[in-house]
């Protein structure tokens with residue numbers, strides 16, 4: 183609740199059967215450190231695939247890549 187205004191995305195790890203809501207700015211770090219710590223660097227955890235496409239758009243928009 184302290185991060186009001188910042189969108190969160192679900193990071194899921196099928197290997198751990200966990201789902202965690204993470205703010206956009208922390209997704210990359212969270213995924214990397216989770217996989218590092220728990221899966222020896224294997225790419226187990228990641229953004230919910232159903233949202234990945236959507237997220238790509240949001241991030242691109244956020245970075246101004248979709249604007250002239």
Ligand SMILES: [Zn+2]
Pocket residue numbers: 195196197198199216220221226227
């Ligand atoms: Zn995991």
